[in-house]
Amino acid sequence: MIAVHTAGMCINPRVRRARRPAIERGAMGAVAGIIVHQTGAATSQSSLASYQRASSTGAHFLIDRDGAIYRTASLHRQTWHVGRLRARCLMEHRCTPVELKSLSVFSPRLEDKQERSKPTPDRFPSNQDSIGIELVGEALPRGASVPDEQKTYQLVSDEQNASLKWLIGELTATLAVPLHEVFRHPDVSRKNPTEARSARW
């Protein structure tokens, strides 16, 4: 179990302080899940710098290529790290006929709206009830020679995976989140399918 300060910041020698209030949004209720991301950026410095901008988005933790863990937001605050939700029943092949009918027209906006009307675990965890962990990792090749939809995220380093496994172990125990409610970002919303594909926990 990891100690959590009254302000929602976890306290542990393995976790470095790098709180970025600009990415903190509304109050977080009960935590239903954890979402694992990759930043799309090459360094932790660039992500930490971007988290200082007023309109920036980020997650609660950032894990550098060397495995260093930064706590970037309070666990008591939401961060906008998930985006619109995909229909969980479709992913898990358990939609009712009514749900299938409503999903027959492809509309990510409506799909997200319908999902948000459901409780977890009928839907995936959202910005309102999930902790986000970002792993520093680029989408390659660099530059504009290849469009974003053709890029592949770099492999998660061994050091990152070791830190991720430790952090998820601590968070799931502390926040009473079942391990099966930990997801890669493209599982829960429409993102490049290679993001966090090589993450292990």
Place this chain on the structure above:
Amino acid sequence: MVRLLLLVAAFAIAAPYSAIAKPNCTQGSEFEPPLCSRKVPAIARVVIEANAAKSSVETDASVDCSAFVVTEALVRRYLRRAKRVPGGTAHSMLDWSACHASGTVEFSNGQSAKWNVSQLRVGSLVFDGQPEQTLFCPTCREQPFAW
């Protein structure tokens, strides 16, 4: 001296915020990044090089992009109406799609660029030697786009 140091410190704290306070950009919301207006020269010519294309990184065989067929007129409308997305916010906030089209565009001022657009209305424009501009068009609500 102390006053000068305080002034420098105050500027250092405020700079990251003021630097991004762009007057022609929206504030953004939970599901939409800040969108910035852009000046678009008249479009002289659009060439479609790839249409109804499926990304090579999409491993889901059930994803079918054959219906995402854009026309030259649609690309012109998209490039005119799309807003610029500031760097860093597109990745986390906008939906990714495996279905896309791409090509080149020539503007009446003599400039040319490579364009790319996905089924979920996210696109890009790349002028030679310049960084990629990420685009999003919330008002492009017409087929074959999805929203």
